[in-house]
Amino acid sequence: MNYTYVVYGKVQGMEGAEDMNPVTMRDVTKFYGRKRGADMVSALQGVNLTVSAGEFVSIMGPSGSGKTTLLNLLAGLDRPTSGTVEVAGQRLDALSPDAVARLRRSRVGFVFQDFNLLDTLTLAENVWLPLALEGHKGPETAERVSQVMTALGVDSLSSRYPYEVSGGQQQRAAVARALVSRPALLLADEPTGNLDSGAAQDLLALLSTLHQEDHATIVMVTHDPFAASYSQRVILLRDGQVYGALHRSGERRVFFQEILDMLAVVESGNRP
Amino acid sequence: MNWRRLLFKNSRRQAARYASYLAPSVVAVAVAVLFVNFLLEPGTTTGPLGRFIEALLTVSAVVVVLFSAFFLLYFHRLLLRLRSPEFALFTVLGVTPRQIGRLIARETAVLGVVAIVCGWVLGAGLSPLFDWTLERVLAQSPGPWNVRPATFLVTGTLFGAMFFVDALWSGTRIRRQSPIALFHAGRRTQTTRKPRPFVALLSLAALGSGYALVASHGAKPPSLQWTLGTLALVTVATYGLLRSGLSTFFHWRRRSSRSGMRLVVGARLLHRLSDHAGTYTVVAILTGMALTGFGAAFGIQAGTAANAVHVDPWTVQWVAPLGIHEPSLSAGKRIAHENGLRIQASTDISVLSGNLWYQHVSADRGGPVGVTVMPRTVFNRLGSLLLHSHPHLGVYWVPVPPLGKREAVLDLPYPLLTGPLPNRNINLRVGTRSLSLTIRTVTQTRVLNESAGGVSDLLLIVNRSTYAKLAAQSAGADRWSVRSLGASPWQASGPTVTALHHMAAPSSVTVTDTWTSYRTSIPVFASLVFTSGFLGGLLCLMVGALLSLRLFAQAQEDRRQFRALARMGATPSETRRMMTAEIALLFILPWLLGAADSTVAMTAFTHLYTMTAAVWTAFMAVMIVYLLALLGFFAASRASYWRQVGRAL
Numbered sequence: 001m002n003y004t005y006v007v008y009g010k011v012q013g014m015e016g017a018e019d020m021n022p023v024t025m026r027d028v029t030k031f032y033g034r035k036r037g038a039d040m041v042s043a044l045q046g047v048n049l050t051v052s053a054g055e056f057v058s059i060m061g062p063s064g065s066g067k068t069t070l071l072n073l074l075a076g077l078d079r080p081t082s083g084t085v086e087v088a089g090q091r092l093d094a095l096s097p098d099a100v101a102r103l104r105r106s107r108v109g110f111v112f113q114d115f116n117l118l119d120t121l122t123l124a125e126n127v128w129l130p131l132a133l134e135g136h137k138g139p140e141t142a143e144r145v146s147q148v149m150t151a152l153g154v155d156s157l158s159s160r161y162p163y164e165v166s167g168g169q170q171q172r173a174a175v176a177r178a179l180v181s182r183p184a185l186l187l188a189d190e191p192t193g194n195l196d197s198g199a200a201q202d203l204l205a206l207l208s209t210l211h212q213e214d215h216a217t218i219v220m221v222t223h224d225p226f227a228a229s230y231s232q233r234v235i236l237l238r239d240g241q242v243y244g245a246l247h248r249s250g251e252r253r254v255f256f257q258e259i260l261d262m263l264a265v266v267e268s269g270n271r272p
Numbered sequence: 273m274n275w276r277r278l279l280f281k282n283s284r285r286q287a288a289r290y291a292s293y294l295a296p297s298v299v300a301v302a303v304a305v306l307f308v309n310f311l312l313e314p315g316t317t318t319g320p321l322g323r324f325i326e327a328l329l330t331v332s333a334v335v336v337v338l339f340s341a342f343f344l345l346y347f348h349r350l351l352l353r354l355r356s357p358e359f360a361l362f363t364v365l366g367v368t369p370r371q372i373g374r375l376i377a378r379e380t381a382v383l384g385v386v387a388i389v390c391g392w393v394l395g396a397g398l399s400p401l402f403d404w405t406l407e408r409v410l411a412q413s414p415g416p417w418n419v420r421p422a423t424f425l426v427t428g429t430l431f432g433a434m435f436f437v438d439a440l441w442s443g444t445r446i447r448r449q450s451p452i453a454l455f456h457a458g459r460r461t462q463t464t465r466k467p468r469p470f471v472a473l474l475s476l477a478a479l480g481s482g483y484a485l486v487a488s489h490g491a492k493p494p495s496l497q498w499t500l501g502t503l504a505l506v507t508v509a510t511y512g513l514l515r516s517g518l519s520t521f522f523h524w525r526r527r528s529s530r531s532g533m534r535l536v537v538g539a540r541l542l543h544r545l546s547d548h549a550g551t552y553t554v555v556a557i558l559t560g561m562a563l564t565g566f567g568a569a570f571g572i573q574a575g576t577a578a579n580a581v582h583v584d585p586w587t588v589q590w591v592a593p594l595g596i597h598e599p600s601l602s603a604g605k606r607i608a609h610e611n612g613l614r615i616q617a618s619t620d621i622s623v624l625s626g627n628l629w630y631q632h633v634s635a636d637r638g639g640p641v642g643v644t645v646m647p648r649t650v651f652n653r654l655g656s657l658l659l660h661s662h663p664h665l666g667v668y669w670v671p672v673p674p675l676g677k678r679e680a681v682l683d684l685p686y687p688l689l690t691g692p693l694p695n696r697n698i699n700l701r702v703g704t705r706s707l708s709l710t711i712r713t714v715t716q717t718r719v720l721n722e723s724a725g726g727v728s729d730l731l732l733i734v735n736r737s738t739y740a741k742l743a744a745q746s747a748g749a750d751r752w753s754v755r756s757l758g759a760s761p762w763q764a765s766g767p768t769v770t771a772l773h774h775m776a777a778p779s780s781v782t783v784t785d786t787w788t789s790y791r792t793s794i795p796v797f798a799s800l801v802f803t804s805g806f807l808g809g810l811l812c813l814m815v816g817a818l819l820s821l822r823l824f825a826q827a828q829e830d831r832r833q834f835r836a837l838a839r840m841g842a843t844p845s846e847t848r849r850m851m852t853a854e855i856a857l858l859f860i861l862p863w864l865l866g867a868a869d870s871t872v873a874m875t876a877f878t879h880l881y882t883m884t885a886a887v888w889t890a891f892m893a894v895m896i897v898y899l900l901a902l903l904g905f906f907a908a909s910r911a912s913y914w915r916q917v918g919r920a921l
Contacts, residue, residue, distance in 0.1 A: 077363070077364065078450060097369045101366050101367060104364065104366045105366020105367075106366070116357070116361050116364075118358060118361065119285075120281070120282045120286055121281060121285075128278065129278060129365055130365050130366065132275040133275055133365060133366055133367060134366075135275070137274045177365075
């Protein structure tokens with residue numbers, strides 16, 4: 001696939017702040033349920049995480065390990081019980097809900113497992129939504145939407161409604177929506193979970209291209225080792241804690257094998 | 273394209289959802305317009321409809337407004353729940369909670385304005401029809417066919433305030449929810465309820481107790497506390513039974529081997545019980561109220577003629593102080609004959625008027641009260657003559673057995689309006705003669721027409737010798753002549769009655785008759801039917817809309833499940849059958865429960881109102897009409913739902 005449109009020339013709003021990490025989590029814990037109650041569930045315990053600019057990180061772990069909770073905290077959709085989360089240099093706990101929403105609008109793109117496109121709007125209108133929110137309009141905005149959709153291969157479907165296209169095409173449109181406002185950070189929650197293997201590979205190749213050519217910072221939650229092998233670094237969560245990490249140093253296939261080996265160790269209960 | 277245009281397009285393409293909220297809102301405003309307009313008509317308060325109807329319609333207007341408020345809030349909550357994922361997505365894309373809150377508040381305000389304006393238009397459009405119906409049903413014209421400006425002001429203010437509060441409240445509520453909570457609100461996680469046979473049995477016992485309590489209520493109107501208490505008991509028991517009873521039932525059904533689709537239906541319903549139990553309970557209670565109210569009113573109306581005969585059993589009766597001879601009984605017979613009536617019974621009797629008070633009871637409870645004294649033999653003869661004309665009065669008729677010298681029977685034809693007797697020992701004074709008597713028994717038979725001139729329709733029946741002694745010492749003013757005719761058909765007795773009224777007009781003769789009683793009671797009973805029918809129709813509409821909205825709230829989840837079933841090999845027709853069974857249960861089960869509730873309530877009602885055959889027939893008709901209306905809703909919802917959900921297959 002040939003993506004000609006550069007989504008990330010520079011990380012928007014990050015000029016002069018190259019040293020700043022897009023994501024920093026310090027000693028983050030998250031509990032659900034009543035405090036000290038019998039039904040209190042610990043989702044994350046003392047998690048520390050840093051994602052550098054232009055890095056592609058995968059978060060892996062078994063079900064209930066806290067992957068989605070971690071992603072929700074990064075997106076400011078949820079608040080940690082303790083610890084701090086910084087996104088694009090701003091501590092989320094110090095911001096009001098409105099300020100968090102504004103930060104998300106300008107700096108964060110989010111891709112869901114189940115796409116979350118509005119059935120009532122066409123694919124182009126769905127992609128247009130974040131720009132419309134920021135008050136962009138006119139031919140320039142239309143051009144920008146068109147370019148992103150072209151880059152993601154869904155420009156010919158721009159006037160279709162989500163239920164009129166396939167799951168893979170919906171997910172491409174969802175990625176276009178996440179990228180159109182040129183965010184500092186792209187968060188993806190099991191983006192290939194609802195796709196067949198062909199569409200999943202296409203999407204992963206697309207994310208990889210975005211990362212390699214456009215230096216996009218991506219944090220992707222997945223339980224699929226194949227999907228994770230497209231990233232630079234894999235962080236493994238277990239029982240709400242960082243269990244281990246793997247850095248890719250060579251071929252993707254080799255990295256894929258390393259991930260499988262680490263998962264085998266995790267399943268055996270030993271520390272890598 | 274900007275944000276507002278996108279929002280507008282998004283809203284426009286959700287028109288069906290908004291319509292399900294707007295339609296009941298518009299109807300609620302329109303109904304309020306009609307009622308308020310009628311109440312504001314000067315003819316309602318000062319005209320011949322009387323204070324009873326005014327009070328009835330005022331209470332009804334309050335009920336309409338209260339129910340409207342409840343339903344509008346409930347519907348809006350459901351609508352917002354359906355749209356929660358959309359709000360969550362907006363939040364993820366960076367719309368601030370404050371913007372979301374403002375968006376919802378503005379949207380609610382716009383919907384409110386649209387509902388009020390459309391409701392005004394609909395109400396004004398229906399106003400001529402409403403007035404025409406009133407004129408036909410109540411035989412009264414309440415006024416010109418236009419809506420008064422004050423009606424717009426009152427309904428606009430009322431509903432405006434309602435929508436304003438709703439807008440603020442809904443906006444604040446959604447604004448305070450986290451995006452995660454909003455995502456989950458649309459597909460609320462539910463857990464399959466465990467079987468709870470003990471709670472189910474307890475609820476069943478509570479419901480049975482509530483029913484027994486209501487059904488065994490005596491011939492006295494219930495107090496407000498008693499009514500609210502039993503209503504609360506039945507509501508709680510119904511909820512418990514639906515929640516725990518159905519879960520127990522479906523678990524039991526799952527244990528026995530079932531075919532695939534039945535298993536799926538049972539599992540799905542079991543999964544949704546937490547949601548459905550509340551809706552079922554609300555709908556069942558509302559259905560019960562609508563059926564009971566309309567059934568009772570329709571039953572009374574159907575029994576208007578029979579009731580007129582009960583209240584004024586003699587086709588025409590004229591009462592005068594003894595010694596006034598016009599019109600004579602033979603003159604009355606002649607007039608009746610000339611007007612084509614067939615005389616079935618005639619009597620010319622004399623009675624005494626006196627005063628009665630209870631011994632050892634304070635004056636405010638013990639009397640004295642006016643009473644008509646009559647010998648036992650005359651009472652029994654009048655009764656048997658009346659039975660000859662109106663056999664159905666046999667349900668009230670109890671012949672008085674021979675009485676002792678100091679014994680009497682009190683004939684109390686309106687037991688609902690009086691409390692229990694203070695005691696059975698009374699003093700009776702007729703003229704200068706006073707007697708101490710013991711009331712042997714109390715009957716409810718009318719042998720004199722109601723308000724029969726100078727004599728009371730509260731009768732004291734004594735034996736012949738006691739009556740003779742009283743008559744001997746009575747003054748002329750205490751002795752009355754009562755002449756009565758029983759004629760057929762009494763419905764055609766209007767001209768006879770008018771002629772006798774003319775003959776009696778110059779003298780101190782009072783004429784009473786069945787025909788006038790019937791004509792007078794028609795507007796009262798018909799207004800009861802009209803009002804309760806109106807409210808019943810409104811409740812039925814609300815119930816149908818509520819069930820439809822509840823159904824569509826699960827469309828997204830159903831689409832996913834049906835798609836999964838299709839992947840496993842379920843054919844569309846199998847899926848449709850399964851969906852039909854579920855929707856039928858959603859619509860029919862609350863009706864069954866409401867019908868059971870109202871049947872028990874009607875059983876209690878027939879203790880107060882003895883025209884059982886007429887009441888039951890009318891009640892059955894109301895139940896069938898209500899069921900047909902719900903089946904209409906069911907058919908429309910099923911077709912529409914399948915169009916929406918089946919699209920995924």
